[in-house]
Amino acid sequence: MSKKTYLKPTINKVEFAMASKYGSPLKTQKIRSEIDGVKVSDLVEQFGSPLFVFSESKIKELYHNLYNAFSSRYPDVQFGWSYKTNYLNGICKVFHELGSIAEVVSEFEYQKARALGIEGKDIIFNGPYKPYEDLKIAVKEGAKIHVDNFFELNDLEKIADELGTTLKVAIRINMDTGVYPQWSRFGFNFENEEAYEAVKRMYDGGKLELNGIHSHIGTFMLDANAYKMATIKIMQLKERVENDFGATIEYIDLGGGFASKSHLKGVYQSPNVIVPTADDYAEAITNAIYEMNKSDTLPKLYLETGRALIDEAGYLLTSVHGYKRFPDGKKGYILDAGVNLLYTSTWYNFNIELDRHYEGENEPSMLNGPLCMNIDIIEEHVMLPALDRGSVLTISPVGAYNYTQAMQFIRYKPAAVLIDTEGTPRLIKEVDDLATVNYKEV
Template structure:
């Protein structure tokens, strides 16, 4: 006769008449046993837990869907892979092999792109802070410099004198697109005339000329029409500059911000309902270009979308370490992954899936991470059956920003696995250890 583990009984009130704030019905279990044919249990057994897992198949499908939506409507479009979204070397290589150039926002990311073999001419250098020497290198290597502020203009004028050259640059602008909050921190404002005055200064100084106009209006944008407004204003500024300075603007850049199928906290409609399609975004942008184009030649179109192409291809596998009862009767599970790895848990309700079917009814539960921090909560209200120590949970979508923003705090950063298009898993980043953390200490 096997021993039966005793657990003190508890009473939890469950409302049946309406949707509970805890979500799932009593007997419903969301289960994921594999990712692209590879068992989640085998992945954790081989590579450890927690572990990030990326699907190359899903990355390529997302890329091809989005690229097709734009290229079928517009003759000259190029994607720039947003390094800040996920700068793992093997992930960047997948996007570059698909045809993306690099979009970077720091000297670190610029150096990373160059180390991966991306030429300067195929790098878009964005961001509000570009160190002088790194900005000079980018100019020398022919990178697409997107000017953010007047101090950067000062630096570029000095660099032009040092190098004895006239520098082609793009300008980043911000504007009112009818959405809130307005991203006014980056670039020069369109409505106030600051953007035009900065461009005028470029031409008055004679050390730079404008070859591009860029705007990134926000993140997780649920209104495709906002891109129509942004594109219209960019095209109007383009026409004004070309007329006033006898210039030719080579390209426009609409940035990124396209939403993935993540579920926002505080939004009760499914992402499948509220997130625009690739066609919605593409139609809004390309229509506005055609309607507002005043020159004989159409501008080249750049896009820097990151989240929409990687988020749903990323998973975090985490294991149950233990559990406890809280004073209110709720069950609290302790996982080996927490907010140190899931930065975006502040904004999104993740999909939580079990590695198999568990016997018994669901009960109100909380998922806590391993950190000695009261804020380390992955999910505060979830209906779960009784889970065992070692049970594997799959958390998704987590492909965008979670790895790049994960913290080396209390615990080592985990390994990362990429499952290729043939369904083979390979390690693309080893788990950190003490040497990783201390190698620069003196």
């Protein structure tokens, strides 16, 4: 009979509330043994670790919940999938099959949407930087151009001259909605008349016509009333430019920024308490349109929701490689996934779930990634039982931004899997290797 490995005893000061109806911090374990009926251990065995996993069923649930909240209140609603939130082809295809057009903020994302078969007329081209030649291609292909600045107006007037036609475009505006810091970097300001002057400039030039007004007031917005304020100001500008220039505003676009059920760092309350519902957002926006509309017809309503439709449908599986004791006695686990894959770890506390129940009491632990960087900390303080090498942890929600902003730094980017509505896991992105990294080097 082999001897057990000797572990030096440690004494840690544990600060926590006494046991309550929610359980004891020394005993309670959060467990996720499967995702959509597929064991996490089987996923890691088949596809490797770390591994991004996405649930098609959850995506559809989130989509239908939000879409129904708007379409039940307003007659003409169109979602545009925000490519920057998660541009994996397998994810984009799900949203397009559900009825979303594409919303892009770069030529790269525009090209990706076109490669997926999305026609130019079904692409919203946003963003502060649109290279001239790519902007011209988008114009020729009928994309919805949302103008960000006066230099872009100059470019569009030049393109109109080259094509010998008048172009229909929309503008992006920013405004004070009572939420700070105000997103004033993008688009033309409403309060100081810059937005109105931009429209006047269009009609003075005679080469551009305004057919849409767009705003994106922020990200992870916890105040639905801010969207009411944004909608009111968009509708005020709509009425003014229609009266002054004879413009026909065919659509308004309230952008995105709806919050997911992520847990913000420094916030005590649960996301279930502070995050507005789909109905809250829909009520704020649609009521403001009805109240402010002075035209005989209602404008089409576009929404570019990203985070709220994908965040809770994404998971990151990571395995324990080892552990060590720090000088203060805390146990530090070494995982095969780190902040290189979890960009949003700066702002959110993730759910950390075990693959099964482990014997023993919990103790204060730290979760560190594989990077040779002192900042590679996924969770600085979490109560965990003694985990084995190979134990699988599920980190969520991570569906929004984490894959697209994951770094090819020190470690290869992992594979990604989509579990379809039948419960079958399907590989949608292979793990990177040396050939991937070296592909464009010369």
